[in-house]
Amino acid sequence: MTMSRREQIEAMLAEAPNDSELRYMLAMEFVSDGDDSGAVKCFQELVQATPNYPPAYHQAGRALQRLNRISEARALLMTGIPIAEKQGDAHAAGEMMELMQSLE
Numbered sequence: 001m002t003m004s005r006r007e008q009i010e011a012m013l014a015e016a017p018n019d020s021e022l023r024y025m026l027a028m029e030f031v032s033d034g035d036d037s038g039a040v041k042c043f044q045e046l047v048q049a050t051p052n053y054p055p056a057y058h059q060a061g062r063a064l065q066r067l068n069r070i071s072e073a074r075a076l077l078m079t080g081i082p083i084a085e086k087q088g089d090a091h092a093a094g095e096m097m098e099l100m101q102s103l104e
Helices: 005-015 020-032 036-049 054-066 070-086 090-102
Strands: none
Touching: 005 020, 020 036, 020 054, 036 054, 054 070, 054 090, 070 090
16 A cells, blocks of 8 residues: 555654654645644644744744634744744745735
């Protein structure tokens, strides 16, 4: 029996638990499966392990928005925007600011 993409990523993460790219990919698999609460949990683990990973804040904010957890989304984005700016990632910062404005 072949493993699903999510199972493959989970197996790779078991080997390399600190791999932020793999953790991000796993979270995005939850998003693809329509499991936003699973995705949020994954993104939160990623943000705790790798706080300087702007895409995690952006995608977690989107998932929280879909779950109607607006105050949590706003708090996460307010943390993520300055991190993206500090890294010179104007694109990620801009996307997060747009998302933040749509939460108003």
